[in-house]
Amino acid sequence: MSSTTLPIAKAITAGLRDAMRADDRVMMMGEDIGVLGGVFRVTDGLHAEFGDLRVVDTPLAEAGIVGTAVGLAVRGYRPVVEIQFDGFVFPAYSQITTQLAKMHYRTQGRVRMPIVIRIPHGGGIGAVEHHSESPEALFAHTAGLRILAPGDSQDAYWMTRQAIETDDPVIMLEPKRRYWLKGDVDPDQRPELSPWQARVLRPGTDATLLAWGPSVPLAMESAEAAAEEGTDLEVIDARSLSPVDFPTIIESVQRTGRLVIVHEAPVLGGLGGEIAARVTEQCFYHLEAPVLRVGGYHAPYPPARMEHAYLPDLDRVLDAVDRALEH
Secondary structure, eight states, X not given: OOOEEEEHHHHHHHHHHHHHHHOTTEEEEETTOSSSOOTTOTTTTHHHHHOTTTEEEOOSOHHHHHHHHHHHHHTTOEEEEEOSSGGGOGGGHHIIIIIITTHHHHTXXXXXXXXXXXXXXXXXXXXXXXXXXXXHHHHHTSTTOEEEOOOSHHHHHHHHHHHHHOSSOEEEEEEGGGTTOEEEEOTTSOOSSOTTSXXXXXXXXXXXXXXXXXXXXXXXXXXXXXXXXXXXXXEEEOOEEETBOHHHHHHHHHHHSOEXXXXXXXXXXXXXXXXXXXXXXXXXXXXXSOOEEEEEOSSOOOOGGGHHHHSOOHHHHHHHHHHHHHO
């Protein structure tokens, strides 16, 4: 199969389909993922191909879904669980953090948990309450979980495949407002870059701009706008949020002397704060300015008509870049 152009959502579909064809231990569970194909139609067509024993429509019970997946993993299956919206994951939080994340460690390596939890992630879709959360910091704080955040179609396809092949539990944060952003996908060309590595999307010299998931296109847009004013920004897609690829980020910051981190989650207690602390520790004598963060506010996610004032945008990112350059 040659390279093709797919939206991020359909790249994930293709990744799921190819993983299920390659390994009959792979199965999927979630609310409305079967006949309906999921609320975002990411699993569309999979039930018809693989049947209701491998694409399982579940009750509205996230704790039960993840708990069942843990049992299936113990029996040798490789479950892929869909949480319908990011804000719906919290009933399953106990199962994820106290069972799934710790089973391998608790059994001294005898029991592995090859489970993927797919979570449509972030805001920007004009949805109601609990449909636009960014809870990555809560899971990144939990040892035993891996977290991936694809930002384009190629990563969406291959990260899906690689996450399913991983023997550790993986949370896939899918950028739902970018689901229909198209890009090239080559299912025959396995990437040389590990899914746990960051990628430099745009080389630059004046400052480093770090983003992930739904904020990656914003970071690229900001770099292009800054270039028109003569500012050369390096853009890094973090891709993996646990583990974080600090060597790639630190190497960049040591060259540029400045770092601006962009994410949709609230800045207070966000993953950007940990990255800023690590970079400050290891790049202190290279920094020309404090590490700055652009993100959500310390408030519940607002009603749809107000989310434009909550989410990072071009003006807020460029303002942070200007403040970094003023030092």
